[in-house]
Amino acid sequence: xxxxxxxxxxxxxxxxxxxxxxxxxxxxxxxxxxxxxxxxxxxxxxxxxxxxxxxxxxxxxxxxxxxxxxxxxxxxxxxxxxxxxxxxxxxxxxxxxxxxxxxxxxxxxxxxxxxxxxxxxxxxxxxxxxxxxxxxxxxxxxxxxxxxxxxxxxxxxxxxxxxxxxxxxxxxxxxxxxxxxxxxxxxxxxxxxxxxxxxxxxxxxxxxxxxxxxxxxxxxxxxxxxxxxxxxxxxxxxxxxxxxxxxxxxxxxxxxxxxxxxxxxxxxxxxxxxxxxxxxxxxxxxxxxxxxxxxxxxxxxxxxxxxxxxxxxxxxxxxxxxxxxxxxxxxxxxxxxxxxxxxxxxxxxxxxxxxxxxxxxxxxxxxxxxxxxxxxxxxxxxxxxxxxxxxxxxxxxxxxxxxxxxxxxxxxxxxxxxxxxxxxxxxx
Amino acid sequence: xxxxxxxxxxxxxxxxxxxxxxxxxxxxxxxxxxxxxxxxxxxxxxxxxxxxxxxxxxxxxxxxxxxxxxxxxxxxxxxxxxxxxxxxxxxxxxxxxxxxxxxxxxxxxxxxxxxxxxxxxxxxxxxxxxxxxxxxxxxxxxxxxxxxxxxxxxxxxxxxxxxxxxxxxxxxxxxxxxxxxxxxxxxxxxxxxxxxxxxxxxxxxxxxxxxxxxxxxxxxxxxxxxxxxxxxxxxxxxxxxxxxxxxxxxxxxxxxxxxxxxxxxxxxxxxxxxxxxxxxxxxxxxxxxxxxxxxxxxxxxxxxxxxxxxxxxxxxxxxxxxxxxxxxxxxxxxxxxxxxxxxxxxxxxxxxxxxxxxxxxxxxxxxxxxxxxxxxxxxxxxxxxxxxxxxxxxxxxxxxxxxxxxxxxxxxxxxxxxxxxxxxxxxx
Numbered sequence: 046x047x048x049x050x051x052x053x054x055x056x057x058x059x060x061x062x063x064x065x066x067x068x069x070x071x072x073x074x075x076x077x078x079x080x081x082x083x084x085x086x087x088x089x090x091x092x093x094x095x096x097x098x099x100x101x102x103x104x105x106x107x108x109x110x111x112x113x114x115x116x117x118x119x120x121x122x123x124x125x126x127x128x129x130x131x132x133x134x135x136x137x138x139x140x141x142x143x144x145x146x147x148x149x150x151x152x153x154x155x156x157x158x159x160x161x162x163x164x165x166x167x168x169x170x171x172x173x174x175x176x177x178x179x180x181x182x183x184x185x186x187x188x189x190x191x192x193x194x195x196x197x198x199x200x201x202x203x204x205x206x207x208x209x210x211x212x213x214x215x216x217x218x219x220x221x222x223x224x225x226x227x228x229x230x231x232x233x234x235x236x237x238x239x240x241x242x243x244x245x246x247x248x249x250x251x252x253x254x255x256x257x258x259x260x261x262x263x264x265x266x267x268x269x270x271x272x273x274x275x276x277x278x279x280x281x282x283x284x285x286x287x288x289x290x291x292x293x294x295x296x297x298x299x300x301x302x303x304x305x306x307x308x309x310x311x312x313x314x315x316x317x318x319x320x321x322x323x324x325x326x327x328x329x330x331x332x333x334x335x336x337x338x339x340x341x342x343x344x345x346x347x348x349x350x351x352x353x354x355x356x357x358x359x360x361x362x363x364x365x366x367x368x369x370x371x372x373x374x375x376x377x378x379x380x381x382x383x384x385x386x387x388x389x390x391x392x393x394x395x396x397x398x399x400x401x402x403x404x405x406x407x408x409x410x411x412x413x414x415x416x417x418x419x420x421x422x423x424x425x426x427x428x429x430x431x432x433x434x435x436x437x438x439x440x441x442x443x444x445x446x447x448x449x450x451x452x453x454x455x456x457x458x459x460x461x462x463x464x465x466x467x468x469x470x471x472x473x
Numbered sequence: 474x475x476x477x478x479x480x481x482x483x484x485x486x487x488x489x490x491x492x493x494x495x496x497x498x499x500x501x502x503x504x505x506x507x508x509x510x511x512x513x514x515x516x517x518x519x520x521x522x523x524x525x526x527x528x529x530x531x532x533x534x535x536x537x538x539x540x541x542x543x544x545x546x547x548x549x550x551x552x553x554x555x556x557x558x559x560x561x562x563x564x565x566x567x568x569x570x571x572x573x574x575x576x577x578x579x580x581x582x583x584x585x586x587x588x589x590x591x592x593x594x595x596x597x598x599x600x601x602x603x604x605x606x607x608x609x610x611x612x613x614x615x616x617x618x619x620x621x622x623x624x625x626x627x628x629x630x631x632x633x634x635x636x637x638x639x640x641x642x643x644x645x646x647x648x649x650x651x652x653x654x655x656x657x658x659x660x661x662x663x664x665x666x667x668x669x670x671x672x673x674x675x676x677x678x679x680x681x682x683x684x685x686x687x688x689x690x691x692x693x694x695x696x697x698x699x700x701x702x703x704x705x706x707x708x709x710x711x712x713x714x715x716x717x718x719x720x721x722x723x724x725x726x727x728x729x730x731x732x733x734x735x736x737x738x739x740x741x742x743x744x745x746x747x748x749x750x751x752x753x754x755x756x757x758x759x760x761x762x763x764x765x766x767x768x769x770x771x772x773x774x775x776x777x778x779x780x781x782x783x784x785x786x787x788x789x790x791x792x793x794x795x796x797x798x799x800x801x802x803x804x805x806x807x808x809x810x811x812x813x814x815x816x817x818x819x820x821x822x823x824x825x826x827x828x829x830x831x832x833x834x835x836x837x838x839x840x841x842x843x844x845x846x847x848x849x850x851x852x853x854x855x856x857x858x859x860x861x862x863x864x865x866x867x868x869x870x871x872x873x874x875x876x877x878x879x880x881x882x883x884x885x886x887x888x889x890x891x892x893x894x895x896x897x898x899x900x901x
Binding site: 114115117118119120121122123124125151152154155158159316318319320321322323324325345348349350351352355358359361362363365366368369370371372373375376414415416417419420421422423424426427429430431433434435436458461462465466469472473 | 542543545546547548549550551552553579580582583586587744746747748749750751752753773776777778779780783786787789790791793794796797798799800801803804842843844845847848849850851852854855857858859861862863864886889890893894897900901
């Protein structure tokens with residue numbers, strides 16, 4: 046399959062900026078060429094007209110709980126523990142594989158329509174999530190969330206996590222990778238972490254966890270363990286494995302140095318962190334120290350949506366008010382967080398994240414004929430500071446189209462919306 | 474003209490929440506009835522099907538500089554003064570009435586498409602803005618921005634401002650009201666303020682200004698005048714006039730008490746305040762003290778866009794991180810900021826802002842058949858935490874349709890986008 050995207054504006058990677066007009070050639074699963082000012086020679090199996098549109102690398106949502114779309118809008122504006130204990134956990138007991146599948150599909154429709162091509166997910170019934178991902182055609186790092194508050198929970202939880210990794214890592218023609226996910230340092234003891242680390246090393250997969258999300262959590266942890274969660278994980282040898290840690294809101298200078306030294310990837314989740322009043326992560330400081338910071342939405346239950354265009358904008362805006370510097374995290378860097386840095390965090394750094402010959406053909410085409418995207422002095426700035434997500438018109442992964450000129454290609458959107466509407470009634 | 478919006482979900486005002494299904498009747502320029510569980514009797518000149526959609530009061534953008542869409546995306550991520558001095562001001566010297574008209578129309582297309590039905594604007598060439606507003610069919614409080622750094626500028630500036638008010642207040646069948654806009658306490662001396670106050674009293678119009686936007690501005694003002702800008706304006710008697718003040722980021726407790734005591738309306742502009750690294754306004758504290766806080770986008774040149782749905786969400790999110798309380802500014806209050814509080818701030822508090830019989834028929838119909846708006850446990854929470862703005866399908870003001878099922882009714886969108894594309898080339 047040879048595809049031409051003709052006469053499109055392209056941001057191949059953030060530091061290159063905008064190429065106003067190019068022909069982009071895809072061969073099979075990879076980008077073959079970005080041609081400017083020359084004829085490209087066919088034949089092509091498919092030609093997509095790019096005139097007046099913008100092509101960017103696929104967006105990477107580096108932290109979510111996909112099926113929690115089930116809880117969107119449920120008992121909002123509540124304190125986290127109150128919301129979890131009274132609303133979410135009792136309902137999660139009623140979860141079934143079927144529910145997780147349909148609400149994962151709902152989340153996938155939402156994500157694809159806003160330009161997300163890859164994501165990292167941690168939840169339950171992960172086989173169902175895997176099947177949804179396979180069907181949708183996106184790319185994902187999937188993991189079963191291990192929570193072992195009592196010793197007798199350790200074996201069954203590890204077994205579930207291990208069998209998921211053994212079964213799913215590398216599936217869907219390599220679009221799915223698996224990880225281990227001890228939920229957090231405060232919900233899993235040293236035994237879980239040590240055994241996870243040796244399993245992750247044995248099976249050569251990453252760890253995806255939550256880290257230092259709230260002030261209270263970090264303070265309680267320090268009071269109990271005499272060190273920060275980051276220091277504690279380092280001592281346990283966790284960071285010897287490729288680690289993706291979500292949030293990183295409350296970090297000391299020393300924590301940030303440890304994360305940088307061990308190449309830990311931090312998924313900044315700005316909407317969720319604001320909504321739950323957790324705080325604003327020190328993104329600029331982490332980047333300056335050498336931490337690879339990427340972006341995630343967190344679950345739609347807490348964050349409201351799975352819109353990475355919004356997360357980019359919010360990351361760029363918050364960095365400015367956090368540092369007091371309007372030059373902090375400019376648009377190009379915000380796009381980097383959402384693309385190549387996310388790809389690296391999910392373990393696809395050499396394969397994805399930019400539009401260059403030889404890289405996997407994951408990309409997003411955005412309509413520019415919208416009042417809020419004019420003038421076009423700087424399409425990159427407009428993308429970060431003005432686009433909504435709904436301008437996404439075409440999305441492809443590995444050269445396959447998931448959304449084409451506004452039409453879903455791999456999923457039956459109407460059926461998914463209808464089923465989710467019905468199924469949600471039981472959870473109100 | 475008698476219009477029926479049939480079988481629609483309605484949020485008549487935030488504290489009522491969502492009525493799942495109602496028939497809404499408009500007679501002429503006003504809402505006539507919101508009917509639940511009963512037949513409504515015709516005939517109707519027009520029936521809009523509301524099944525699966527949500528009707529909310531029109532959104533009010535209480536602070537913008539509409540024609541600054543011309544500067545969207547221009548030299549972004551720069552310090553404010555650097556951006557103004559090197560980029561904006563030299564280009565503003567090249568402004569003409571024609572430029573202001575077309576880029577006002579561009580901003581109007583953007584605003585209408587995101588559900589804004591009324592706004593407060595302060596800029597130059599305001600006659601052209603007035604004509605654009607008249608044509609578009611929206612509602613606006615318009616004012617010429619007075620900047621008088623030297624004494625000889627006072628007379629011509631006041632003359633311009635006064636003639637605009639005399640000519641335009643009450644125009645477009647009352648949809649346009651005019652105001653006086655001394656730009657800010659630090660750009661206009663006591664003479665300007667005093668003369669403006671007596672003119673505003675004489676002509677019975679409000680004042681719309683900028684107030685305490687940056688820390689440096691407030692500190693410099695205090696050093697020079699020995700009091701805060703708010704105290705200074707109070708002493709000058711400005712607050713004897715209905716005042717709409719944009720920003721209010723850096724306010725003392727005493728300032729907030731003064732604003733509350735004099736019923737000063739504060740337009741919170743969260744995106745702009747983050748993007749320029751100004752800070753986060755004390756919205757919850759102001760509301761608690763009794764200040765009427767509303768919402769604005771500020772100009773698209775600094776803020777990136779004119780999307781009030783995003784401003785609602787951002788206001789709700791920032792209030793939580795500012796106070797450390799996830800219950801702060803819940804969704805219903807955020808919607809209040811964007812609707813009835815904005816209407817009150819613009820001087821239409823008794824006429825607009827809610828969907829009730831006798832009120833002006835300004836409203837917005839939103840499509841709900843979107844993955845990111847499901848499930849529908851709480852449409853109000855989904856509106857604030859998940860909607861993008863692009864779901865807005867129908868918009869009406871005074872019972873006249875400006876956007877109908879996705880089609881602009883009063884403006885030639887294609888022509889406007891085309892002209893603005895051309896005209897912008899001179900400003901790159």
